[in-house]
Every structure is written in C-alpha cells, then in structure tokens.
Amino acid sequence: MSKVRSVGEEVWKHKTDKINSELLTLTYGSIVAQLVADFDHDYAKVNKQLDKMGYNIGLRLIEELLAKTGLPRCQNFRDTAEAVAKVGFKMFMNITPTISNWSVDSKQFSLVFTENPLAEFVELPDKPNARDLWYSNIYAGVIRGALEMVQLQVEAEFVSDAVQDPSLPTEIRVRLVKVLEDEIPPGED
Amino acid sequence: MEVSASALDYLLIEAVPVARDVIEQLGIEDQDEAHHRIELYGYQVGKGLAQVFTRSRPRMVQQLEIIKFVCKNLWEVLYKKQMDNLKTNHRDTYVLVDHNFEFCRRMGTSLPPQATAELAYPYLCFPAGIIRGFLHAMGLSSTVTVEAPELPMVTFNVRIE
Numbered sequence: 568m569s570k571v572r573s574v575g576e577e578v579w580k581h582k583t584d585k586i587n588s589e590l591l592t593l594t595y596g597s598i599v600a601q602l603v604a605d606f607d608h609d610y611a612k613v614n615k616q617l618d619k620m621g622y623n624i625g626l627r628l629i630e631e632l633l634a635k636t637g638l639p640r641c642q643n644f645r646d647t648a649e650a651v652a653k654v655g656f657k658m659f660m661n662i663t664p665t666i667s668n669w670s671v672d673s674k675q676f677s678l679v680f681t682e683n684p685l686a687e688f689v690e691l692p693d694k695p696n697a698r699d700l701w702y703s704n705i706y707a708g709v710i711r712g713a714l715e716m717v718q719l720q721v722e723a724e725f726v727s728d729a730v731q732d733p734s735l736p737t738e739i740r741v742r743l744v745k746v747l748e749d750e751i752p753p754g755e756d
Numbered sequence: 757m758e759v760s761a762s763a764l765d766y767l768l769i770e771a772v773p774v775a776r777d778v779i780e781q782l783g784i785e786d787q788d789e790a791h792h793r794i795e796l797y798g799y800q801v802g803k804g805l806a807q808v809f810t811r812s813r814p815r816m817v818q819q820l821e822i823i824k825f826v827c828k829n830l831w832e833v834l835y836k837k838q839m840d841n842l843k844t845n846h847r848d849t850y851v852l853v854d855h856n857f858e859f860c861r862r863m864g865t866s867l868p869p870q871a872t873a874e875l876a877y878p879y880l881c882f883p884a885g886i887i888r889g890f891l892h893a894m895g896l897s898s899t900v901t902v903e904a905p906e907l908p909m910v911t912f913n914v915r916i917e
Binding site for chain 2: 579583584585586587588589590591593594595596597598600601602605606612616619620623624627628631658659660661684687
C-alpha cells in the first residue's frame with residue numbers, strides 16, 4: 568500500500584480544483600458559531616449535529632474519491648486506514664494525518680493531526696464547559712459516513728484536540744464495528 | 757494554504773439541511789428562520805473576508821467603490837469570476853447580476869423554472885449574507901435580497917440603509 572500516498576498526491580496535484588483554505592475555515596467557523604448560539608452552549612448537541620453533518624457529507628464524498636482515484640477495495644482495515652489518511656484527507660483537505668496506536672486485533676487506530684485547516688486561528692467560546700466542544704467533529708462523521716458506503720461500519724470520535732489544549736495532539740480514534748454484508752440481489756447466486 | 761474546492765461545496769450543500777434540522781429541534785416551523793440562519797452563515801463569512809482584505813490595503817470610503825470591490829475582488833475570490841453587471845439608481849440601490857453563478861451551474865433540475873428557483877433559494881441566501889456581512893464590515897448597513905428566476909443567472913438587490 569505504499570502506492571496509496573502517491574495516489575492521494577496525484578489526485579491533489581492534477582485532479583483537484585483548489586481554493587484558499589481561509590474560505591473553508593471561515594465558513595465552517597460561522598456554522599459552528601451559529602450552532603453554539605442556537606443550542607445555547609449545549610456542546611453535546613453541537614457535537615452531535617456536526618457529526619451528523621459530516622456523516623451526510625461522507626455518504627456523498629466517497630463517490631468522488633472512488634471516481635477520481637480508482638482505488639481497489641481494501642483488503643484489510645490497515646489498508647483502509649491508509650486510504651483515509653493518505654487519500655481522503657489529502658485530496659480534500661491537503662493534509663495527511665499520521666496513523667498510530669493500532670490495537671492488537673488491528674480493529675482500532677488513531678489519526679493524529681499536526682495541522683487542521685478547519686481550526687486555523689480558532690478560539691473556543693469563553694465558557695466553563697467549552698472544553699466539551701469537539702470543534703472539528705465533522706471529520707468523525709465524514710469518516711463514518713464514507714466508510715459505511717464501502718461496507719465498513721465504524722465508530723469515530725475525538726480523543727483530544729489541540730484547539731482545547733495546545734499541549735495535546737489532535738486525535739481521532741476509529742473503531743471497526745463490523746464489515747457489512749454486500750447486498751446480493753435474490754436469485755442471482 | 758489550499759484545500760479542495762469540493763470540500764467547501766459539500767459544506768455549503770449540507771449547510772441547508774443543517775439549518776432546517778436546527779430550527780426543527782428548536783420547535784420553529786417557519787422555514788424563513790432556516791433561510792435566515794443560512795444568510796447568517798454567509799454574513800459571518802463576509803465580515804471575516806472584509807478583515808482579510810483590509811489587512812493589506814487602504815480603507816475604502818466611497819459607497820460605489822466598495823460595491824465595485826464586491827463585484828470584482830470579492831466575487832473573484834469566492835467564485836473565480838466577476839459579477840457580470842452592476843446597475844444603480846445612484847440613490848443607495850444597487851443591482852448586482854451574475855449571469856452564470858458558479859454554485860448553481862450544476863443545479864439543473866427537470867422542474868419548471870419557478871420550482872427550480874424555489875429549490876435553489878436557500879443556497880442563495882449564503883452569498884446574499886456574504887455581501888451584507890462584507891458591506892457591514894466596511895461601514896455600510898444594508899439589506900440584500902436575492903432572486904434567480906432563470907438559473908444560473910442570479911440577481912442580488914442591495915439597498916444601503
């Protein structure tokens with residue numbers, strides 16, 4: 568799978584319309600700020616809404632990824648991790664998170680981000696419970712939605728975020744729940 | 757730094773169901789409240805962009821100068837093209853026309869124009885909000901309405917208050 572990184576870079580270089588990331592940062596920030604205001608600083612609700620938003624995006628974004636890369640079906644969950652980090656994040660966000668902390672059974676890994684265009688220059692609201700907000704939670708939803716479309720049911724959640732505490736890494740934990748059965752139409756086997 | 761343009765497209769497309777979802781959770785039935793929120797997303801972005809732009813250039817003071825800046829510089833950053841037409845009555849009212857609005861170019865439907873325009877409307881609240889936010893940050897209080905009876909042509913009516 569060492570080819571995976573070059574697939575991501577190739578698509579980014581030659582098949583991607585690019586914009587200044589500031590536009591995305593501002594747009595995402597304004598949506599999060601409005602959610603925080605509408606839900607009156609109930610961050611559990613904000614996190615849930617961001618995750619749902621990401622999930623719906625993930626369901627659609629995987630089509631573009633597969634069409635532009637022609638990636639073959641992943642043989643195992645380690646391949647999947649590579650595709651998420653080096654193709655998915657590379658081609659849409661132009662970043663490549665590090666894959667780390669594999670569980671012994673190879674069903675859980677972490678994505679660790681050293682840069683995050685969504686959270687550039689972000690300051691959390693000045694509220695005692697502001698640390699309950701997972702500012703970039705849309706990522707978790709996107710991963711969950713996109714992988715579901717390739718028959719992988721996963722859970723994805725933030726473990727820590729440098730936006731909350733600069734001494735911590737920005738880390739998302741991804742857990743394989745199960746491989747979904749392909750739906751075979753009756754009478755065609 | 758750059759990101760893919762489609763990342764922003766996905767976000768903007770999904771912003772509409774999010775706004776609807778939120779007002780439903782708040783027990784609000786009036787769909788205009790969803791549109792209002794989408795306009796507010798744009799408003800904040802417009803304000804933010806004004807800060808980015810004015811970091812490196814002298815402050816604009818004339819109304820027409822600021823509106824022209826919206827048509828040229830702001831639009832180009834957002835949609836990689838300029839507005840196609842600007843009309844004014846020289847009394848605080850401006851009509852900005854984009855003949856081929858980028859975000860709606862792929863928004864064809866098989867529905868009659870009026871129905872298509874209604875479907876597109878929530879998505880157009882975002883750029884309308886951007887214009888209002890940008891103008892506000894430049895010291896101009898305004899109302900901005902948008903109409904698109906013949907997509908992908910979109911018309912923004914700006915009234916400075």
